[in-house]
Amino acid sequence: MGKIIAVVNQKGGVGKTTTSINLAASLGILKKKTLLVDLDPQGNATTGVGMERGDIKNSIYEVLIKKCEIENSIIKTKSKNLWLIPAYLNLAGVDMELVELEREYREKNEPFSRVNRLKEEISKIKDNYDFIIIDCPPSLGILTTNALAASDSVLIPVQCEYFALEGIMQLINTIMLAQKKVNPNLDIEGVLLTMLTANTNLGLEVIESIRSFFKERVYDTIIPRLIRLAEAPSHGKPILEYEPRSRGTLAYLNLAKEVIERNGTKEESTR
Numbered sequence: 597m598g599k600i601i602a603v604v605n606q607k608g609g610v611g612k613t614t615t616s617i618n619l620a621a622s623l624g625i626l627k628k629k630t631l632l633v634d635l636d637p638q639g640n641a642t643t644g645v646g647m648e649r650g651d652i653k654n655s656i657y658e659v660l661i662k663k664c665e666i667e668n669s670i671i672k673t674k675s676k677n678l679w680l681i682p683a684y685l686n687l688a689g690v691d692m693e694l695v696e697l698e699r700e701y702r703e704k705n706e707p708f709s710r711v712n713r714l715k716e717e718i719s720k721i722k723d724n725y726d727f728i729i730i731d732c733p734p735s736l737g738i739l740t741t742n743a744l745a746a747s748d749s750v751l752i753p754v755q756c757e758y759f760a761l762e763g764i765m766q767l768i769n770t771i772m773l774a775q776k777k778v779n780p781n782l783d784i785e786g787v788l789l790t791m792l793t794a795n796t797n798l799g800l801e802v803i804e805s806i807r808s809f810f811k812e813r814v815y816d817t818i819i820p821r822l823i824r825l826a827e828a829p830s831h832g833k834p835i836l837e838y839e840p841r842s843r844g845t846l847a848y849l850n851l852a853k854e855v856i857e858r859n860g861t862k863e864e865s866t867r
């Protein structure tokens with residue numbers, strides 16, 4: 597049964613998309629069938645695995661508003677064991693569309709839950725994958741709520757910077773609210789330190805404060821700040837294809853191994 601992990605932080609620029617792409621690709625290389633779901637209207641995870649607007653017939657937007665079956669939105673990427681449900685800018689308007697749909701269904705006396713749309717759809721296909729990774733937008737709106745409702749757990753990237761913990765309480769509150777209202781089983785998968793600049797005291801201080809706050813939930817793997825990781829998406833490749841021997845590749849492979857280990861499955865898929 598597929599494990600569904602939402603990569604969440606309402607702060608922009610903390611490494612959600614970079615982590616979603618590279619964790620998903622690394623899980624794929626480690627023989628896990630993985631589906632990457634782009635849930636950000638910016639579509640950076642989509643282009644980051646090499647899909648252009650022209651490659652996309654149906655995106656997560658059409659799935660959420662019931663214009664297409666989820667099976668028909670899934671694209672095989674060039675990466676091993678990695679599939680994608682893409683997103684592009686039209687997703688930005690999904691909020692209003694869902695409100696409108698909810699009204700239409702209510703008039704017909706048919707059930708419709710706009711916060712559970714992603715969950716309803718993903719549940720149809722989740723058994724086809726070992727892992728489903730959802731790249732969330734930098735907000736706590738309807739899209740992130742859908743992700744929290746649909747997921748087994750959340751992975752929180754935290755940038756190694758001075759204000760790292762700023763906004764974390766709001767995020768924790770949102771996760772607790774989601775547990776109460778839409779998903780009592782929602783777990784914290786782990787906290788990932790990202791963009792560590794080598795040899796700075798500041799970085800070490802931040803690591804310490806985040807470790808004392810989140811304790812053993814923090815992954816041992818820390819993602820270094822590397823120009824190669826920032827470059828890879830513009831070539832439409834995960835780091836392990838763009839620069840297989842880079843420290844970024846090693847870091848995300850190590851993260852994937854930790855994720856696999858925490859989920860108590862062997863690295864070798866039984867499928």
Ligand SMILES: Nc1ncnc2c1ncn2[C@@H]1O[C@H](COP(=O)(O)OP(=O)(O)O)[C@@H](O)[C@H]1O
Binds near residue numbers: 610820825827
């Ligand atoms: N480890 C890293 N080293 C260097 N640049 C990074 C790293 N992680 C992310 N970036 C860059 O920082 C910016 C924000 O990262 P991104 O993953 O898009 O964050 P988010 O999805 O949270 O907004 C992007 O330009 C990305 O290429």
Ligand SMILES: [Mg+2]
Binds near residue numbers: 612613614636640
């Ligand atoms: Mg992003």
